[in-house]
Amino acid sequence: MTTDMHQELAELRRQVREVVDSWWQDGRFTPICDAWLRSYDAEFSKTLAARGWIGITWPRELGGQARSNRARLVVTEELLRGGAPVAAHWIADRQIGPAILRYGSPSLQREYLPRIASGEVTFCLGMSETESGSDLASVRTTARPDGDGWRLTGGKIWTSQAHRSSHAYVLCRTSKSDDKHAGLTELIVDMSAPGVTVRPIIDLRGEHHFNEVTFSDVAVPCDHVLGAVGNGWAQVTEQLSFERGGMERVLSTYPLLAATIDAGPADRAVLGEMLARLAGLRGLAWQIAAELDAGHAPVQAAAVLKDLGTEFERDVNEAARAVLDVEPDPNSYGPAGLLAQGLLAAPGFSIRGGTTEVLRTIIARGASRPTAHHDELRSLADDVLAGHGGDPAGVPAIWSTVCELGWTTIGVPESQGGSGGDLADLAAFVEGLGRHGVSVPLAETALAARQLAAAGRGIPDGIATIVLPGLAETLEVVPDRLRGKVTRVPWASTAQTLIVYAGELVLAVPADTEGVRITPGQNLAAEPRDDVSLDVALTDTMILTGAEPAAEVSALAGLLVAAGLVGALDAAVEHTRTHVTTREQFGRPLLKFQAVAQTLAQMTSELVLARTAVSTALADPTPAHVAVARVLTGRAATSVARGAHQLHGAMGVTREHPLHLSTRRLWSWRDERGTTRSWAVMLGESLIPGGSAKVWQWLTSLSPSSRRETPVRVSLSVMEESGLSCSSLEELV
Structure with missing residues (x-):
């Protein structure tokens, strides 16, 4: 997103906030929960309409402002933040207007869109019926042809604000078919038409926004069909993305x-x-x-x-x-x-x-493998890493290929001997490690290479790792000596170089230096997590001037762990999807059982959210953004591992099935470089003392981006010698 667009959206946000604050300070509304459904004020909606904020994305000739959906998101956020009284225009602006714009005839667009945008026309939704429950396709309200129009008969229920709306969107049946999804049509109905009856329904809060609406032979003009007759199911399914996606x-x-x-x-x-x-x-x-x-x-x-x-x-x-x-x-x-x-x-x-159950059925049955950012790099990672997963016995043989391909110096400029690229490029390969269950010290060595290159020391020979003291650990720097102990350091027992953070000092300490003692350990995935004890004589050559400070490196290390978690999550979800799709019980695939579909959908949703958070943090790796990514990948790790094993049954608790390569990493990595709780605490401590105003300022500054600053270069010769696919490499280099 360009700087101009950022500034444009920021100005729009300021304007909307000013209007909301003015009405609130004047006592013209009281902020409430669920305001978009319950807090109705036609004058407030007309105030917004006068500023062009209803139908803001629609063409100007149809009453809109021809602005982006991101502009509409800005307006939406500010209204909901303030609990403003927006129910009068909400359904028409959010859902019906876009549907008319997409499927309505030119005459229908001209008749309704400008009037919605001005606040003159308001809509309610006629979808649910008393006997249909969550089965929207089973609607029994019918419309029969009548001369040059239709006659609508039936009833709708749970119709919010029907008693105040000028018009209704109605899903009805216009023909019979063995396929209940066929023969459905969308109509626009004037709520003042003869034969329309509205009965109030009081909800748990003692409020009246629900209604039951009865249509008794209501005349509907033929040009008030939305889209094609009989195509209602396809249209309403798409339309629900407007309703659900806000x-x-x-x-x-x-x-x-x-x-x-x-x-x-x-x-x-x-x-x-x-x-x-x-x-x-x-x-x-x-x-x-x-x-x-x-x-x-x-x-x-x-x-x-x-x-x-x-x-x-x-x-x-x-x-x-x-x-x-x-x-x-x-x-x-x-x-x-x-x-x-x-x-x-x-x-x-x-x-x-x-309902949640319906949504999760949609997610489970309709989802394909989630699309990753940097698709070309994902393909390359898959080509290189496939078949190399397993518990590391020392440093796996695939490490030499990883080094020769230049992955360990991604993020280091080519002018300094690196492979170029940025953090997102490196993360794509770290994610690949998690996806294929491959354990090599890529993240650790690449982060160390960044520090050495920044200090003008070139790139490391062999394996390097970052030694960052934990919360309860300190490294004491006394004249000419470094003393202390840091636990659970990744790959320290295999490293040739330790990049040690000791207070304000950053040091490059050869692992074979006298006074360095390493006690081997492991995590749940059998990866080296070693204790490093130091009693080392300091030399000037150890000091790295220009290296990134500890807080930044800690955030980067944590973010790369999150990227690895996304890869392991991806693999666990894919293993589970394949298993429940192909394995049958009681004569049908496991996926056909609702409980199975619900669990798979929940796993998929958690993966999508985790991937989104990591993408945002890669675009702007501040500690707060990294904390979001770590909290969400940690939550997802718990949920996905639990669901995957539940759906795999006994098969999943053995090492004969590859699922364990994912789940043991999820259980390990979610608490490495900081536990899920510690990242949550850090986020809370950084934001909450500033109050909700600071929280909102931070939240609305997040603008996900996957833009790559510089290209990443890999070794074509190594790829060709290894017999790996090079189909997408020309685009990369």
């Missing part, structure tokens, strides 16, 4: 989260984890907006966002309960009141827009 599926309880943050001293681990999840979900919403800008309908990603987003909204309630330690009070407007609102609204979170 931040309202994440921020319904944000006013409660903000109040919890501002309430004072709190459990930084609990809130840090919640902020990490929020940041990951926001990154996914940003990617969905980019897909919409590209003209795509990201049905799968939207289902993932809705599934994980509604789970997050619900968990905000529990985090607030744990942190605030107050009794919910429906008569309060403070945190206790917001908690009451959130708790009473929560049962609907995982139902509206498609």
Whole structure:
């Protein structure tokens, strides 16, 4: 995204925030949870419309501003952050307008889009029916041809704001078929038409936004068909990506989260984890907006966002309960009141827009292998690493190929003897190690090479590793000596060079230096994790001037662990997908059992979120962004490993099946270079003292990008000698 676009979106954000704050300070609304569904104020919507913020992505000739979906995301975030009264225009702006723009006739577009954009026309959704439950395709409301129009008969339920809406979108059946997905059609219905009856339904909060709507032989003009007659199922499936892919599926309880943050001293681990999840979900919403800008309908990603987003909204309630330690009070407007609102609204979170079970069925059956960034590098990593997984016995033979290909010096400029490229390139290969269960000291040696090159020392000979003291460890620097002990150092027992961080000093210590003692150890994946004891005489040649400071290297090391975790997650999900698709029980594939599909979908969603967070952190590897990636990959490691073993059954608990190469790494790596909890605490401590304003400023600064600054070069000759595929290398170099 260009600098101009950043500035444009920042100015838009400022303007929207100014309007919301002005209305709030004037006492014209009270922030509430679930405001996008419940807080209705037609005048507020018209205020937004006057500024062009309803239908902001639509063409100017149809009442819009022809701006991007990312601009709409900015508007959405600021409105939801403030708990503003947006229910009057929300459905029309979010869902019906885009559907009309995509499938409506030119006359239908001209009739409705400008009136939606002005706040004149409002919409409710006529989808659910009393006997259909979550089976949307089983609708029984029918429309029969009648002269030059249609006659609509039937009923819809749980129709929010129907009593206030000028029009309804209605999914109905226009023909019978053995295929229940065939013969469905979308209509636009005037709610003031004769034969439309609305009955109020009071919800758990004692509020009236739900309704039952009955259509008794309602006349609908023929030109009010949305799209093609009988094509309703394909259209509504796509349309649901607009409904499911927005931040309202994440921020319904944000006013409660903000109040919890501002309430004072709190459990930084609990809130840090919640902020990490929020940041990951926001990154996914940003990617969905980019897909919409590209003209795509990201049905799968939207289902993932809705599934994980509604789970997050619900968990905000529990985090607030744990942190605030107050009794919910429906008569309060403070945190206790917001908690009451959130708790009473929560049962609907995982139902509206498609139940969790339906969404996870979509995810499980429709998902292919998640697309990685740097696809060419992924292919190269797969070519090199496939078949080399296993427990390392010393340094595996594949290490020599890795070195000859120049992977260990990715991120070091070519002018300094490196392979060029950037951190994202290196991460693509580290991810490949995790995907194939290959254990070599790539991340450690590459990070060490960065430090040596930055200090003008060239690149390391052989294996090198970074020695960073843990929280309870110190390295004492006294005149002319370095003393202390650092535990669980990756690959120290195989290294020729140790890059040691001792206070402000960064030192290159040859492993065979007198006073260096290494005690071998292992992690759960049988990889070397060794204790390094130092009582070493310092020399001037050891000091690295210009190396990156400890905090930055710690973040980079942690981020590369996260990249490896994504690879192991990918492999575990793929093993499981293959297993449940091909293995049969009771005469059908395991995937046909709902419980199996639900578990696989949850695993897939966690992988998608983890990958999104790592991508964001690679674009801007600040400690806070890295913390998000580590929290989300750590959470995913726990969930995916558990689900994979559950679905593999007894087969998965042996070493005869390759699943263990992934899950033992997940269990090991999730707590290396900092535990999941410690990263959550760090994130909480860095953000929460600044209050919800600082949290929001940080959150909305995240703009995922996969841009690579410089090309990465690899050795073509080694590839050719190894008999590996070179089909994509010309594009890389």
